[in-house]
Amino acid sequence: MKMKVRRVIDLSHTIMEGMPVYPGDPIPKIVPFSNVKEKVSSLSKITLGSHTGTHIDAPRHAIESGVSVDGVSLEKLMGEAVVLDLSHVEPGEAITFSDLQQHEVKEDDIVLLFTGMGRRWGDEKFLTNYPYLSLDATEWLVKRGTKAVGVDWTSIEKYGGKEHPAHDKLLSHNIPVIESLVNLDVVKGTRIFFICLPLKLKDTDGAPARALAIEFET
C-alpha cells in the first residue's frame, strides 16, 4: 500500500444556516445541543434536506422503486473523471448533445460539467436560473457508458417544469447524479481522480455528500 496523496481539492459547499437551498426544500439548521449528563463536550443537532448543498440524487429521487442512496454502488462514485469546460453556457440555457460531443468522454468516466455556477452559489437569483441538461445530452451520456454525472449548479433539470426528463433518463439507467459541486474551475478541462461520499441514509432518495479531487503521488 504505497498510495500517497499529494493534494486534495475540496469540491463541496459548506453546510450552514442561511445557505442557499432549492426552493421549497427543508431549511438547514445547526443548533448547539446540551448533553445534560456530561456537559463536558460540545454536540450539535443538525437538520438538513436530503438534497442540501453538494449532494447525490439516488435513482429513488425520481423513480419510486429505484435504488436508494445507501444502495448506490460506491464504485460509481469514485474513479477517473473528466471535467468538461462548458463555461460558455449561460444560466437558463440548455447543455446539448453538441456541447458534449466536442469532448473526449470514455466508457466508465465520471463526467463533471463545469459552467462557473459554483461561484454564483450565494446569489439567490441563480437558485432558479441555471443551465440544464437537454434530453439529447442525457441520452448521449447514457450511450457513452458514463458512470456518474456531476454538475456545479443546483439541478440538472430545467427549472419550473412538471416533469424531470433529465433525472428520469440518468437515474433509470442507475447513473447517480451529483449536484451543487464547487471549485470545478480548479480542474476544468482535465482528468482527475474524483470521489464523492454521501451519508449512508437508509432507504433515502439522496444524501448530502463530500466530494473531492485527489492528486496522488506517482
Place this chain on the structure above:
Amino acid sequence: MKMKVRRVIDLSHTIMEGMPVYPGDPIPKIVPFSNVKEKVSSLSKITLGSHTGTHIDAPRHAIESGVSVDGVSLEKLMGEAVVLDLSHVEPGEAITFSDLQQHEVKEDDIVLLFTGMGRRWGDEKFLTNYPYLSLDATEWLVKRGTKAVGVDWTSIEKYGGKEHPAHDKLLSHNIPVIESLVNLDVVKGTRIFFICLPLKLKDTDGAPARALAIEFET
C-alpha cells in the same frame, strides 16, 4: 490519471431511525418531505446529531477554541492506515500503551483499532460498555506522530467519567478521532488506503461521515 479502484470496503454504519446513539444524543430521524410545488420527486428531511453513527470528532468537540469539522485538514482523513487487531480487549477494559506498542505504527499513519465491537452495534448494552483508550495509549499515539485515530466502537473515552482525557490528548494535538467504524474485521492486521469524509458543517464540533477502505489496482 491512471488510478483504478479494484475494491471498496465500506466501514460506515447505516444511518436510520432506531439506530443506536450515545446516551443523551439527538435521536436520528429521516422523514419524507413533500415539495408542494413539484410533487414529482422524492425528498427527505433528516435530523441527526453531529456524532451520530460513523463520525468524526473535531478538536472543537472537547476544546472550545479548537478547529471545527469544516476546518479539519482532509489530508489527515485519508492515506495509509494500519488496522491493529485488539480483539483480546473486552468491553469495559482499557487499551493500553503495551497493547499498542506490539504493533508497527509509523509516523503519519492513520491508526485504526479493531476490537470486534462493530458487530455488536445493535446491542444496546454495548452503548455504555466498551473498551476505551488509556491516557498512556493516547500519549504513545501522539508521540508516534499518528495522523488520525479510528475505532470500531462508540467512544474512545471510558464511559461515565466527568472528564475526557483521551479526547483532550488527541484533539489538543489536532489528531482527529473517528468513532463507530464497522467492518474492520475484513482488514484487521493489514495496511490499507483509508478515507473518511465528514459533512462540511460550518463551525461544528464533529460530523457524520462515510469511511472506506479502497484497494487500488497496482
